[in-house]
Every structure is written in structure tokens, then in C-alpha cells.
Amino acid sequence: MFGLLRGLYSYRSFIGTSIRNEFVSRFSRSSLGGLWMIINPLANVLIYALILSNVLAAKLPGIENKYAYALYLMAGTLAWSLFSEIINRCLTLFIENGNLMKKMRFPRITLPFIVLGSALLNNLLLLLSVLGVFICLGQWPTWQMLWAIPLIMVVAALAVGLGLILGVLNVFVRDIGQVIPIVLQILFWFTPIVYPINIIPEDLKSLIAWNPMYPIVTAYHDVFVYNVAPDFSQIGITVLITFLLLGFGLYIFRRAAPEMVDAL
């Protein structure tokens, strides 16, 4: 554990330049560059808003704004895009860097941290542009929105813990890389991002309660759309799950690290 931290510290320059390089290479040779990372989720929001707003807008009580549904969508998307980006990139992380891991000696724990750093940077840009859109739609930022900082940290930690486990397993059992995008798709629809939770039948709500992203997305809604503090009793369980997954992920990573190069 101590060795992991020391490796991270001594390779801090490497992590920094890697994140920057990823960013720079995204901007080179495409006129909008990194903006595509923001345009993509915002386009999704636009599509859902255009198609579903008439059906679902009436189901969002307690918001004055006439663009309530769009605000609701954006808050959920903000959480989900960070979660899915980290998971998807961690999933193929070790396979994609297989050649590097076989040829160079460096602390492998730096790899998930590069993913974490660049995903957080993307999410920050998305957050800023979402806030811009909020202002355009007449929803002015409030102090409650500062809750976003710890919430982002929880989402990121949850995704890294899960991604680390899946990424390691994917090296040995490649089916994981195929099945996880499907699972993520299902999980997306089992999280109240596109629809409000109150349209779900009561007997299905208990099922959704198992989804660790559900309390988080709800908290995002509370903070960004309803301007109230998140419900800590629910978030607490997710934080606990996050710590367990992160601990388990690091344990698996440490046990698997020597064998990973053999299998790549």
C-alpha cells in the first residue's frame, strides 16, 4: 500500500504530462478538439429534452422553471457521464497499455490515475458548460451547488474502484469487456436520469434502491435542480460501498499485477 503511494508520488510528473498530452492530442487536428467531449453529452440531453419533455415535464413537481426537464436531464447526465467514462476507460486500460507494461518498468497504479485525472478534467469542463446553460435557462447558481465537489469525488471513487476490478478481470477474462457496456446501458435506464423516480411502479422502486448510482444522481438533482442539500442517509450507503469497492479493487490489483504481464 505504501509502495503504491510512493510509486504515485515519484511518477507525479509522468501522470501530469500524460493527462496534459491526452488533452493536447485531442485538440490537435480537429477544430473543436476537446469540445466534442462536452458536445456529446449535451447533444444527448437535447435529444431527450426534445422527445420526452412533453411526456415527462408534468411529472416534475416543485420546480418553477419551464425548462425544468432539461435541467433535470443535465444534472443526471453530469453524474452519469463521469461514472461511465471512468468505467469504460478502466475496462480496457490494462489491455491497451499491455505493450507498455511488457516493455517498460513503471508503477502500473499510475495508469488508473491518469484516467481519473483526465476524466475529472473533462467533467469539470462539462460542469462549467452545464452551469452556463443553466444561467441561459434562468437557473442561477446557488451555494447548494458547492455540494457538487464532494459528490464528484464520490462518483469518481466509486467508478475507479469498480473500474479497477473490471479492468483487471478483463485482462484474464475478455468477455467482461463485451458484457460491461451492456450492463452499463441497463444500469443507465435503471437510474432516474431520463425519467423522474415517481413514474416507477412501487414494486420496482425497491429494485432501483440497489443501484449505487441512484442516491448519487438523486443528490445531483437535489443540488442542481431543487436547490436543497442532499440526503445524507442515502449517500452514506453509497460512500460505504465506494470504500469497499476501492479497497477490494486495490487488493485485486496488487494480487493480479505480477500475473497481468504474463497474460497480456
Added chain:
Amino acid sequence: MSLLRAKDLGKAYRTYRSEWQRIGRWLGIKSAPREEHWVLQHINFEINAGEAIGIVGQNGAGKSTLLKMLTGTLQPTTGSVEVHGRIAAILELGMGFNPELTGRQNVYHAAGLMGFTTQQIDEVMAEIEAFAEVGEYFDQAVRTYSSGMQMRVAFAVATAKRPEILIVDEALSVGDSYFQHKSFDRIREFQDQGTTLLIVSHDRSSIQALCDRVLLIEGGTVIKDGAPEEVMDFYNAIISEKENATVQVHKLADGSVQTRSGSGEATIESLALYNELDAPIEFVSVGQPLSLKIKVSVNSPIPELVVGYMIKDRLGQPIYGTNTHHLDKKMGALEAGTQLEYVFKFDANIGVGSYSIAVALHTADTHLNANYEWRDLALVFNVINADKIPFIGSAWIQPTVECVQ
């Protein structure tokens, strides 16, 4: 103190009935692997500062696996590697280069991968830029580089700081011949300053030119560790080893080691060097006409017989070699009990020094097809300059000279 010590090093690749069993093992569920495939076993050696060590072995002998364990990318299954100092490997240049970034940005990235901090990289950046000599391309995207330019930058980064141990793949060619000289100069400079070189190669002459010790890896273990000439002779014998063939090593009176191998269908009965008066000689003067007489006996029927010889200098570098296949004197099918005498006549147009002759009996144009007998250091003779003008070098190429004013 040794720089690097490999202790009972071994590597096994394990396969499981299901990969889930492997994953279960991390969680403490005991399960035996279905198969253990040992690639390397019982490797023991020590490397001291300033040595130049060659690592040779056939493809698949385990050279790469050994190097990966020495550099630390692969975890050994048994034993340990103790390293005192930094290891740099120039095996795969340009690893992790991003084509969209400039040369300078890639240098930061690659050096960061080697564990340098940004500050340390800044200190050597000017030197790297100067060494790579890619001019204004240094600040342009690497995708616009030629492959040689990419190599230059990669080599400059890999050798920016002197490592204690440098692993060099000899087959590696770094750009054009100008840069090749420049990079080898840098490697030699490091060696003079105390860096230990580990050179992986198949090329006998460069191993013998650069190394003062050679490790031969065969069948997953170090089977020989010694002076270059001795080990390379043994390696040569192994390459030609066939079923039932034996490799014998004799220690000669002068302390050098003779290697014999072959399947034994035909054997060398005697060989000797004679002067123009048909008297056996050991001291030869430059330019003297010589005959090399080789007596061969056939022990069991063979389809074809080719006799070859090679004159090697003191360091074991080949000076001249040919065989009866190329000389158009190859024999067809031969019965058991046949006795043959070959006489090769040539002039000793070689420089002053000590030479050895290796002899081989085989089929076709090389000893790699069927090797009846291969004998290194079969004969040793000395060349002295008795009646020619003084000269240096291993060839006697007497010029005439004209001077016009």
C-alpha cells in the same frame, strides 16, 4: 560489490482450467494450475561494474524473458533479482511515443515513464535536443518524422542519463550510419565511466568485439558462462547439434577450450599444416605457400560429404573460410570404411599473429544441415613476418606505390 545478482531465477507460465480459478487464487481459494510451463529455471549469475556481457541463445531459449525479469517488467516465479543502480534498456525505442505530440512533448512523456521528474527532464532537455540532431523538427508533431528521426529522439531520451546497467539489443539499428556511430560512441563512453553493458545478439563478431564475458542460454537455463570465444564456439556447436550428436569440450594444453560436436558418421582422423617442402610447420611466414591436409574416415554410409575449414584470428573472428561445396569437390554417397585425404593449398596472405583453424564435415553448403563433425581450434599456428616489409593488420595486401610531384 556486484551490480546485479540473479539468484535461482525461474519463470513459469501457469495455465488454469478456467481463468476464474486464477482469479479465485487471489481471493484465497486454493486451486492447482492445470499446467506449469517453465520458461527459465535455476538462473544464477552476478554482474560487476564495468563488465560487458553478451547474452546469446537460440530463438525461444528464454533471452527476452530473462531480460524482462532483469528490467523488472516481469515478476519471477522463483528466486530474485537484486539490482544496485538504475537499469536502462534500449530494446524498443520509441515506446509510448504519441504521434500527435511534438518531439519535445514526447521527450517529457518518455522520460517521465523512466521515472524522471519534470525538473530533472528540464535539466537535460537541451542536451537531448542537441544529441538527437533533428533540428526544427524537435518542436513539430512526431507523425511528421521519418522513422530514423524518431529513433534519434528515442535514443537520446533513453540514454539521457548514464545508467548503471545498459541493456542493448545489438540488432537495433539507430538511424543512418552517422548516428549509429554516434550512438555506439555514447554506449562506449558510458562503459568507460563504469556502466555495465548487457548485449543481446546473434552476431558472433560483434559479441566478440564488444563483450568480455558471454552467457549462453539454452533450454531455459544458463549453460555456459565464460570468455566470448569459448562460449561462442560452444554455441556454434549447439546450433549444428543433431540427434545423437555430442558436444565435447576439451581443455587444451595452453588453457584454451576446444569444442567438438557432430553425429559421427564421418570423423576427422588427422589434420596438419605443411610447408612447400611437405614438412609440418607451426610458424608460418607471411605469404608462404601452405597445404592443409585433412584425413577423413567414413564410419557409416553417408549420402554426401563436404569438408570445410575456417581460419580464425586470436579473438575468434573469422579470417577466411570455405568448403568443398563451394570449391566444387563435394563427394557423393560414400560407403562405411572409406578413407579420404583432402589437401587445401593456399598462400598465407595474412598478417602477423596467432591463428586457429576450425574444421567441419557436413552436407550441403553449411554445417547446419547434417553435421558429422565440427572441431574448433583443431589446429593453431603463428604467422611471423620474416621477409616482407613491416605492416599491420590481419591481411597481407602488398601495394606498389607511386608518387608524382
